[in-house]
Amino acid sequence: MACLVTGSSTGVGREIAARMFEQGLHVFVSGRDRLRCEKACEEILGSSTGGKGKVEPLPMDLSNFDSVREAAKQLEGKPLKYLFLNAGMVYKVKEAGPWMNADGYDLLFASNFLGHFLLCELLIPNLKLSTPSRIVVTASNAHWIGREDFLFRKGVSLEKANDFTRFQMYATSKLANILHAY
Ligand SMILES: NC(=O)c1ccc[n+]([C@@H]2O[C@H](COP(=O)([O-])OP(=O)(O)OC[C@H]3O[C@@H](n4cnc5c(N)ncnc54)[C@H](OP(=O)(O)O)[C@@H]3O)[C@@H](O)[C@H]2O)c1
Secondary structure, rough: OOEEOOOOOOOHHHHHHHHHOOOEEEEEEEEOOOHHHHHHHHHHHHOOOOOOOEEEOOOOOOOOOHHHHHHHHHOOOOOOOOOEOOOOOOEEEEEEEOOEOOOOHHHHHHHHHHHHHHHHHHHHHHHHOOOOEEEOOOHHHHHHHHHOOOOOOOOOOOOOOOOHHHHHHHHHHHHHHHHHHH
C-alpha cells in the first residue's frame, strides 16, 4: 500500500510520513527540494522502531503546476491508499516576495491550495485503484478569518491586493483547503 504526504520534508508532514512508514506503507516523501526529501527519508529510516514500509522522495513545487503534473505522472498506474494534502507556507513578516506564480496566482494561495487541488484531481485514478482510499487535508483554525472575496481571483497576488494582510492570505488558503475537503 502506498501513500503520498505533501510537505513531508519536515514538520507535521514528516511526522505523518514516519507514522505511515511504521504502519508498513510505501511512503512518498514530498517537498520542493529533492535533497531535503532525501534527508527526511533517511531520518525516517534512522528513527524507525521496526517499521516495515518503504520511503521514497517525490519532490514537487505545489506553486508550480508543471511540477505538480510531473510528480503525478511519476505515480501513473500506481495505487494510492492515502493522499495527505499537508504542505503549507506562510509569508514571513519581512519577506519581499515574489508574490505571484508563473500562472498568475498568488504564490501562497497556489502553494497551499491550488497546487493541492490539481494534485488531488490528477491522483483520483490512483486512489480509485486502492479503494477504500482516503484524502486527508491539513487545515488550520486560521480559516475563520479567511476571505471568501479573494477565493479564485486570478491575477491578484498579495502585492496587488492592498486590502489583504499576509496572515489573511494564509487564512484564506486554509479556508479553501477546508472547502475542498467538503
Ligand atoms: N505548525 C503549526 O502551528 C500549524 C498550525 C495549524 C496548521 N498548520 C498546517 O500544517 C501544515 C504543515 O505545517 P508545518 O508546521 O509542518 O510547516 P513546516 O514545518 O513549515 O513544513 C512545511 C512543509 O511544506 C513544504 N512546502 C512548503 N511550500 C511548498 C511548496 N510550494 N510546494 C511543495 N511543498 C511545500 C515544505 O517543504 P520544503 O520547504 O522542503 O519545500 C515542508 O515540508 C500546513 O498546511 C500548515 O498550514 C500548521
